Amino acid sequence: MSAALLTDLTIFILALLVGIEVIGKVPATLHTPLMSATNAIHGIVLVGALLIGVTAHNAVGYVLAFIASFFAGANVVGGYTVTGRMLKMFRKKAPQGEGQPELESLDGHRGIRGLAERIGIGIGRTPS
Amino acid sequence: MSVFNGHVGFAGYIQLVYVGVAALFVVGLHLMNSPATARRGNQVALTGMVIAVIATLVLMGHEGTVTTTGWVVLIVGSLLGSAVGLWAARTVQMTAMPQLVSAFNSVGGGAAALVAIYGYYDAESRGAVLGTTSVFTVLDVLIGAVTFSGSIIAAGKPSSGGQA
Structure with a gap:
């Protein structure tokens, strides 16, 4: 086992734990935008696609670089735009009800629950 | 990873930038815990992505083999x-x-x-x-x-x- 492999394995395991920790607390109402946001972050593969260019010197390399950068570009830009649109919709919906203060309150749980009630989604188990 | 053939140097600094970007992604996702901060979370993650792409372009220019x-x-x-x-x-x-x-x-x-x-x-x-x-x-x-x-x-x- 090489040192590089060991390092990558370490990063992988720690990243798994960070993922569980960060994602596990997200309330049900935010699951769809979260899915979209994590998908947008996957667009980091654009970096990999760009780096093809460093060693690509023939047709095979250029074709793969073109398709990969095209796909990754669509993933990044589309992903963030669509997530932004989803969250914007979230925001617009809130003030229609009883007003924004509850949502804006720093007490996250009350805000989430209030929003969930407003749009008619019951949160089964809110982590607390 | 083929770009970083063991020798760190300039690519090492870019790698440091990538670590910062990874942190921005985690912070961005963390902000999505609450509807009040979710949009900022998306913006933080987007900022990370822009930085990553710029850093990569700089690295490619530095390598000079493109x-x-x-x-x-x-x-x-x-x-x-x-x-x-x-x-x-x-x-x-x-x-x-x-x-x-x-x-x-x-x-x-x-x-x-x-x-x-x-x-x-x-x-x-x-x-x-x-x-x-x-x-x-x-x-x-x-x-x-x-x-x-x-x-x-x-x-x-x-x-x-x-x-x-």
């Missing part, structure tokens, strides 16, 4: 893809958004598979294929390809009006 054709191919490819993604994300009906996200996920997986295929192709042409390289390539291409095809199917499924 051919003119390479630059053209990559820039045209990225911009075309971005334009298509932007157009799709702006014009899609709210009800069709899950399908669109699935489609973006699909092309992202496809890109990952292609990057892995190129990585193997490049290593092979330099005679640098190790045992582990093959294993990782197979896994990478498999996962990427499954994401690509699976998400395309998923994108077509829940639609009430035919898309994809």
Whole structure:
């Protein structure tokens, strides 16, 4: 086992734990935008696609670089735009009800629950 | 990782930037814990992405091995893809958004598979294929390809009006 492999394995395991920790607390109402946001972050593969260019010197390399950068570009830009649109919709919906203060309150749980009630989604188990 | 052949130097600094970007992604996702901060979370993650791309372009310029054709191919490819993604994300009906996200996920997986295929192709042409390289390539291409095809199917499924 090489040192590089060991390092990558370490990063992988720690990243798994960070993922569980960060994602596990997200309330049900935010699951769809979260899915979209994590998908947008996957667009980091654009970096990999760009780096093809460093060693690509023939047709095979250029074709793969073109398709990969095209796909990754669509993933990044589309992903963030669509997530932004989803969250914007979230925001617009809130003030229609009883007003924004509850949502804006720093007490996250009350805000989430209030929003969930407003749009008619019951949160089964809110982590607390 | 082929760019970082052991010697750290300039690529090491870029790697440091990538670590910062990873932190921005985690912070961004963390901000999505609450509806009040979710939009900022998306912006933080987007900032990370912009920094990562700029750092990569700087690294490519520093390496100086990208051919003119390479630059053209990559820039045209990225911009075309971005334009298509932007157009799709702006014009899609709210009800069709899950399908669109699935489609973006699909092309992202496809890109990952292609990057892995190129990585193997490049290593092979330099005679640098190790045992582990093959294993990782197979896994990478498999996962990427499954994401690509699976998400395309998923994108077509829940639609009430035919898309994809």
